Amino acid sequence: MSKSLIRRAKNVVNGYSGTQVVLREATSNDSDGPSVELLDEIADRSFDNVSFFEIMDMLDKRLNDKGKNWRHVAKSLTVLDYLVRCGSENCVPWVRENLYIIKTLREFTHEDEFGIDQGQIVRVKARELTSLLLDDERLREERQLRQRD
Amino acid sequence: MSRFDVDVERAVRKACSYEETAPKRKHVRACIVYTWDHKSSKAVFSILKTLPLGQDEITVFKALITIHKIIQEGHGSAIIEGIKNREWIASLGRIYPENGTGSYGRIIEGYVEVLLKKLDFHRIHSGFNGTFEYEEYMSLVSTSDPDQGYETVLDLMDLQDVIDRFGRLLFSSISSGRRNECKISALVPLVGESYGIYKFVMSMIRAIYRQVGEEGAVEPLYARYCEQHSRLFEFYADCSAIKYLTSLLRIPKLPGDPPSLEVGDEYVEGKPSN
Numbered sequence: 001m002s003k004s005l006i007r008r009a010k011n012v013v014n015g016y017s018g019t020q021v022v023l024r025e026a027t028s029n030d031s032d033g034p035s036v037e038l039l040d041e042i043a044d045r046s047f048d049n050v051s052f053f054e055i056m057d058m059l060d061k062r063l064n065d066k067g068k069n070w071r072h073v074a075k076s077l078t079v080l081d082y083l084v085r086c087g088s089e090n091c092v093p094w095v096r097e098n099l100y101i102i103k104t105l106r107e108f109t110h111e112d113e114f115g116i117d118q119g120q121i122v123r124v125k126a127r128e129l130t131s132l133l134l135d136d137e138r139l140r141e142e143r144q145l146r147q148r149d
Numbered sequence: 150m151s152r153f154d155v156d157v158e159r160a161v162r163k164a165c166s167y168e169e170t171a172p173k174r175k176h177v178r179a180c181i182v183y184t185w186d187h188k189s190s191k192a193v194f195s196i197l198k199t200l201p202l203g204q205d206e207i208t209v210f211k212a213l214i215t216i217h218k219i220i221q222e223g224h225g226s227a228i229i230e231g232i233k234n235r236e237w238i239a240s241l242g243r244i245y246p247e248n249g250t251g252s253y254g255r256i257i258e259g260y261v262e263v264l265l266k267k268l269d270f271h272r273i274h275s276g277f278n279g280t281f282e283y284e285e286y287m288s289l290v291s292t293s294d295p296d297q298g299y300e301t302v303l304d305l306m307d308l309q310d311v312i313d314r315f316g317r318l319l320f321s322s323i324s325s326g327r328r329n330e331c332k333i334s335a336l337v338p339l340v341g342e343s344y345g346i347y348k349f350v351m352s353m354i355r356a357i358y359r360q361v362g363e364e365g366a367v368e369p370l371y372a373r374y375c376e377q378h379s380r381l382f383e384f385y386a387d388c389s390a391i392k393y394l395t396s397l398l399r400i401p402k403l404p405g406d407p408p409s410l411e412v413g414d415e416y417v418e419g420k421p422s423n
Contacts, residue, residue: 100185
């Protein structure tokens with residue numbers, strides 16, 4: 001509870017925009033993943049040009065976060081995966097252009113204080129996302145599927 | 150020096166510290182991302198050259214792993230920069246003579262050999278990227294001119310042989326204990342690279358076979374390919390026994406028998422076919 005209060009305070013102090021607040025919410029350090037509603041909202045907002053750059057900027061920061069914040073990284077990959085499938089047309093070229101950020105996460109490791117490797121989830125997500133992005137046909141199919149709904 | 154240069158300098162130093170552990174991925178990744186952000190690898194190499202490499206063999210070994218990683222995953226400029234610094238890399242192999250005090254002398258020498266071979270290959274065949282990721286167009290380019298394709302396959306196989314030899318050397322130097330993570334971490338880029346080469350060689354031999362249309366022409370290539378296949382099969386089996394490796398990357402599973410020249414019995418990536 002207090003964590004989310006602090007986050008809300010940080011949002012105000014740092015003067016984040018509405019879009020950035022939504023994204024920070026979706027990629028927070030809480031243990032549960034981002035809700036579908038949040039993901040949908042981000043995908044919707046990606047169609048707006050200003051919001052799009054705000055989203056990508058924040059995601060870039062989150063993806064390069066420290067190992068301790070592995071949840072930031074893992075959730076950012078979740079958001080990115082969703083954007084690639086359901087977001088605006090701009091998302092795919094952006095991610096392709098910055099593919100190295102995701103590719104290099106395939107060997108992400110972080111040992112928590114109990115010596116447990118928490119990097120597995122990041123590695124799997126990064127691997128999945130990379131292979132999706134390298135497969136033009138599959139990506140096109142995925143995007144068409146979503147648009148019909 | 151700009152702020153970024155300071156950051157990347159810290160990353161290089163931390164990746165190549167004197168502690169006998171794997172180079173921390175976080176720092177290696179920072180170096181790789183730097184080369185993409187700046188589309189240049191000059192800074193990384195010039196910082197590498199300032200490391201106290203003459204004092205500590207673990208630092209040298211970790212520097213070699215880091216260089217390999219950066220060449221593989223970094224921006225294309227890393228390959229060019231690596232070729233420019235070929236002599237410097239070669240000199241690293243001579244700092245610690247084979248029968249030196251520590252146990253790293255021999256594997257440093259072996260690693261340098263792999264890197265030099267790799268750089269030489271990239272200098273001649275500039276169409277390949279650092280990890281030999283499969284790109285369809287490359288095999289098409291090579292087979293429009295079967296002679297050139299033949300050469301490329303031979304060079305790829307030579308590189309594969311050097312990697313294979315070094316893999317054996319590494320395994321023979323590994324004993325039990327946690328301190329071995331440093332040596333084991335060198336296997337990570339080797340697995341990726343050998344598999345990339347493996348896939349390339351197969352598709353190119355098939356393409357040449359289709360083009361030329363007679364089995365006799367590709368017979369020597371195919372025979373050597375089968376030989377490499379079985380050695381690679383064993384190499385991956387050995388790697389699968391190391392928990393540190395299997396948690397970090399997916400070790401490819403090759404089919405028991407080498408795939409035939411005929412296209413049709415496709416092997417799917419990451420899926421054992423029998």
